[in-house]
Amino acid sequence: MVDETSIFIGASRKPDDSYQRAEELLLRYGNRHGLVTGATGTGKTVSLQILAEGFSNAGVPVFCADIKGDLSGISMMGEAKDFLVKRAEQVKLDPYQFQEFPVIFWDLFGEQGHPIRATISEMGPLLLSRLMNLTEAQEGVMNIAFRIADEEGLLLLDLKDLQALLANMAERADELSARYGNVTKPSVGAIQRTLLVLEQQGAANFFGEPALRIADIMRTTRDGRGAISVLAADKLMMNPRLYATFLLWLMSELFEELPEVGDLDQPKLVFFFDEAHLLFEDAPKVLIDRVEQVVRLIRSKGVGVYFVTQNPLDIPEKVLAQLGNRVQHALRAYTPREQQAVRTAAETFRPNPDFDCATAITQLATGEALVSMLEDKGVPAMVQRTLIRPPSSRLGPITPDERRKIIAESPVAGQYDQVVDRESAFEILQKKTKEAQDAEAQAQQQNSGGSRWTIPGFDDVLGTGNRRSSNRQTVAEAAIKSVVRSVGSSVGRAIVRGILGSLARGR
Ligand SMILES: Nc1ncnc2c1ncn2[C@@H]1O[C@H](COP(=O)(O)OP(=O)(O)OP(=O)(O)O)[C@@H](O)[C@H]1O
Ligand SMILES: [Mg+2]
Helix, strand or coil: CCCCCEEEEEEEECCCCCEEEEEEEEHHHHHHCEEEECCCCCCHHHHHHHHHHHHHHCCCCEEEEECCCCCHHHHCECCCCHHHHHHHHHCCCCCCCCCCCCEEEEECCCCCCEECCECHHHHHHHHHHHHCCCCHHHHHHHHHHHHHHHHCCCCCCCHHHHHHHHHHHHHCHHHHHHHHCCCCHHHHHHHHHHHHHHHHCCHHHCECECCCCHHHHCCECCCCCECEEEEECCCHHHCHHHHHHHHHHHHHHHHHHCCCCCCCCCCCEEEEECCCHHHHCCCCHHHHHHHHHHHHHHHHHCEEEEEEECCHHHCCHHHHCCCCEEEECCCCCCCHHHHHHHHHHHHCCCCCCCCCHHHHHHHCCCCEEEEECEEHHHEECCCEEEEECCCCECCCCCCHHHHHHHHHCCCCCCCCCCCECCCCHHHHHHHHHHHHHHHHHHHHHHHCCCCCCCCCCCCCCCCHHHHHHHHHHHHHHHHHHHHHHHHHHHHHHHCCCCCHHHHHHHC
């Protein structure tokens, strides 16, 4: 019934509700992105699960966020429950086989999976500013911070590097303002305070090394199945901004690291963004534009992006237009706004003369959806009322013990578990400060005639006046030396790779 060039999704039905035919997602259009929508409890997560299973079986690695923990069951063998077996019969899934999938659990907080980290420089000023909800003026200062880091060879790896740099900038505010424009103590101070809040929310875990290697989410098993990376996102959801920023960062990293491949037989990687509305809520226009750009361009890198959200209206129109493979579960239509949403959702489909799309959307049962996949030449197929197939893996969450076991046996076990804190901005600036203090102390000593003793209240009068400026030079020299030293080491990573920023520059 199903060949290796497609994923079986379920069975569409005729107007009289009898079996019509198998509905499939063509793997060669897997990178043309997709959308899974529907009200709470209508079957979105299960649809995501069966799609992820299908991609994995085809050898395509998958990355997905697990918002409620109920996607974790994909790592375990399913069980023959009555309603699942019945559904399998309805969609003519024969034989209905159970399977466990190769899952790697990840967690930004390092609790429910391997820690997943990025460095501050990888994150870049745009995403950081968005993460911290900075004002335009503050964002300007953030940009300057990254420039200074570049120019002075200061590696920005973790939050304390950024803190140290900002503190240093506050001290040099006048000098920096003259060189780069407005860098005021209050604006730097405001960013520093936001950074503290971020730290308290647990973001400190996320910034640092070892940073995620993209190759680790693109693994396949020896038997040719794609690894499914499941990001534990329940705690992450309490900080939607971090969630959104992280996902955007990951997409941009992929965009920058993967080569151009054009159209392939199947995608190289597929992403599922659950609760995708969080990516766009209160997002400034420039960021939405970037997402739109990344989604559009990442296709040619063989990456498919599937958004999962309640309502298609959650997704900006320009992004929505690029999502070729659609699964629309039931929507409620009580309020006028909901009715409008249903109409809008219905209008996005290529109509089927057999039924009225808007009416059907409100009548769909659980695990049933309006489905339209891209068919030949990448044209959307006529929309079909489709019963979604049951998963082969477990429906629902796994136990903490099961999770621990999978984490311990994972191919990346031990690789990310320990934080590595190498010399970066924080250490360098600390050293500089110390050198400056030492120089000062030395000068002081000379000023007071080499004696350890000073006369209280008389020190200044005793002639520091002229010495001060030469002191400053010493400090500056020390700073330059230290920069030169670090430039020699590993500035490569500190060069702001721009991420989303570089897209703006490059294209
Ligand atoms: N394809 C299916 N086959 C069999 N049962 C299904 C299917 N889809 C959904 N169900 C049933 O419906 C329940 C709810 O589905 P699911 O968790 O996917 O909803 P959801 O849209 O993700 O809800 P929420 O918005 O609350 O996350 C499942 O636990 C399962 O019992
Ligand atoms: Mg769900």
